[in-house]
Amino acid sequence: MDVNARRTRIKQMAALAGYGAATLVGAGATPALAAQTELEMLYAFPDLFRAAMQSVAKRFMAANPDVRIVFRAPAPQYEQVLQTVLRDAVAGTQPDIVEQGLNGIRAVSDQGVAVALDPFIAAQKDFASRGLNPEMLAAGQVKGRTYALPFAISLPVLYYNAELVKRAGGDPAHLPTTWDGVIDLAKRINALGGGTNGLFYAWDETGNWMWQALVFSRGGTMLDAAERKVAFDGAAGQWAIAQLARFVREARMPYLTHLAAREQFAAGTIGIFATSSAQLGAIQKIVAGRFALSVGVYPDLKPGVSRLPSGGNGLMVTAKDPARQRAAWRFVEFATRPEQAAEVARLTGYFPPDEKAGALLADFYRANPNFAVAVREQSFASAWYAFPGPNGLKIIDVIKDQLESVVSGRRAGDPGQVLASMAAQVQRLLPQ
């Protein structure tokens, strides 16, 4: 009996060792290249970026055989990238390169996890020739130091189902440029019947992005200049929440998540879909030619007054070891070159932050006017706002809850009250 027991334990140990060895071999199975640096990269929105990231990585590794890029399990949204980086940073196991939403750069650099890129940029000879937009470069800076190179930029736009627009008496070549016009069109699409809804506004986009769009487009801001008091309860904010209530009550906006709405828009049951220009590539894929897709500008933009939050992300170097930081910089620099940026733009719907890439895309934009709409809004671009202090992430959640109470219809009749409670709750969470 004891012999059997011992045999069993030996068998167990052997099996364990065997599996362990097999997995280790599997994990490390790369063609035997001496001294290859392996860099881990974390990005978000795999449904939008997977193809682009893999293409960029493949090109980079072809040109740089001594560096291997390994992707971590992509995060669903930017919030999770931030959480992963901060969580892993204490133990020093954070990824080497992250694609961080523009509103999260500050949080990463504040914790001392991000590497300042200015010395690398200064050493890069051809950097200035890229024609990087100064606003774009500023989007990746915190207190004057560059922590992220803008990678892919997006702005809010409106997607239209051209067939439904035509049936409702609209003209896909002359899409409305005011919210009144949009709501009117939505009402007419609703009247078509058959379960079609006129409008969906992506209220639950990550980081309250579309809420900021509403407020900023009216000339408002989230907080006051000193960043101590809530400012979105002013005239701009009141207009913004009233618009959201109008979407629900007048345009009969359905209560959905933006992913479910995307599905329905692609299925042809929602006529107008207000969300990020970044979704264009994915939406085209899901629509799969079922109907003609038109993209229109974000309504009610007034030069000199309106701003729009720049969506999208930058690439940051978060590696600890100086050698890995240098290797990571090589990837970041490569991935943000005009050729790669243009490739990303073609595959997604994001547009590149620099003029040279823009020039590369001129033909592409001519042939695909839908992709060019967001680029035309560039003059309104401004920072995607991140709330200061330790409760920044909680604030995003609080605002989202308040918006949901309107979108669900529960408090759509009293938007002023919703705005007041939103302001009060956020004020309590700001650093004193």
Place this chain on the structure above:
Amino acid sequence: MKIRAPRRLAGSIARHLLLCTSGLLCLLPFVWMLSTASKPANEIFSRHLHFLPQHFAGWRNVATVFASVPMLRYLANGVVVVALIFALQLAIALPCAYVLAKVPFRGRRLLFGAVLFCLMLPPQAVAIPQFLLAQRLGLIDTWWAMALPYLVSAFGIYLLRQYFRTIPDELLDAARLDGFGEFAIVFRLMLPVSLPAVTAFGIFSVTTHWNEFFWPQIVLSSPDKLTPPLGIAFFRNEEAGTDYGALMAAAAIVIAPLVLAFLLAQRRFIEGIALTGLKS
């Protein structure tokens, strides 16, 4: 006992009807999962209720899963992790249960009380400090971190101790007379003799840790270390909720191993649960 035939038959039929209905309800999600996993996208989105696919797309969906995420690696990881955890648990619990059951010493009651106390402790409540501990030890994203909260299985110690107490002391005395050292007694005598309890412990441990999500989600991040449940969550994010066929196929792949193991060794499983239930 006088049995009235018609009533007996009616009762029997009623019982079968009820149990078949409830059984169907229990199986329905599995059936739906397999049905969807074998359908192509247009049939899934057709809103028309049918279980059998018109065009079988099962293999294509499975292929999508394996192409999008390294599911085979995840399954292998799952095996390694549950084996590692159980081996460590057994190594720690077995001797402890032995001295608790068979060796009188001062503080034994206190130790047993501590075991009972830990038995009541819900694991998630202490997850935050355990995470910080794993961070400090540099174990994040390793399999040791996966095992960390479970090294000391109060359940295992309790179960084994209860079982050991039913082993007659004479057996041990005879072994000692034969020259067995104490360690030999633990591993070469007690372990084989208490195989039912060890098996029950093993089944409980393997099932719990194969299906586990909360703790692995916190400590694992490398794509090649994920376990099957994390693999599903990863896959779901990748698809962002559009490819239901592949998603159901992924679910089937993750559920299959334990279900198959269960079907092959039903009695052991159920005995194990019963053993744990009764003894508590």
Place this chain on the structure above:
Amino acid sequence: MAERLLPAATSRSRARLVALCAGPAVLFGLVTLIGPLVAVVVLSLTDYRLGAAHFSFIGTRNFVALAHDPVFRHSFANTLLYSALVVPASTLAGLGLALLIDARPAMRAFYRTVHFLPVMAATIAAAVVWEFMLNPSLGLVNLLLAQVGIAGPRWLEDPKTALLSLALIGVWQSCGFNMVLFLTGLTSIAPQYREAAAVDGAAHAWDRFWLVTWPLLRPITAFVVVISVIRSFQLFETVYVITGGGPQKSTEVLLYTMFSEAFEFFRTGRGAAIAVVFLALVGTLTLVRFWLFADRSPS
């Protein structure tokens, strides 16, 4: 205990034996269980943020803040509500199934297997399947309801039915487990009790159940109820994967709030406070169980 050969010749070698055998368990137990238990209570009194270099003690401020936090209050209420939905249903279902299966010998093993299968499915996988089953337009449930002309609700997307949907999944997954526990209890009731009752005039199955079976089943029912309640408090995975606490925090439950606060908002001191509340809840239940059944000491 009668005089017998004691393990180990001397008390010193016995002490060494105990140290070697129980040592690892005690050491690891202190480091990985008891230590963290103390740590979580300590953390709940601080403003620690995950990854921060320093933190300070703030006393019971976290708990006071929790008491005023509408999200936490909602979460606590949801947890209790979920428990109230799942526990009676899955206990009764388990009991009913066990009684039915035990009533006749025909196909016992088969029925037992079929009903236990849901327990074997990984919660995450089952959650993903159920999420699709409850899809308002494409899911099985609403398609079936449409066959009989009922317009199904939005299930997981409607705050009024979301928690109910989760409860449905919870009952589905746990009734088989409870069934097995009850079956074990039933088989341990000697058949002669039931025959004796039959002879005594309790010819109807219902009378037999009420007079004989139920009183003997009461202890195991109590056990099943307590275990079910504690397990229902541990709801996390379905919420994390499917609803994220929504819609409108209608499925926000204690463990999910704890996870969010500690690992997503990085307000780890707050997360620890929620963990302490969770511990208090489970601890109270366990004490209640011990107090009610103090005579059921381990054999």
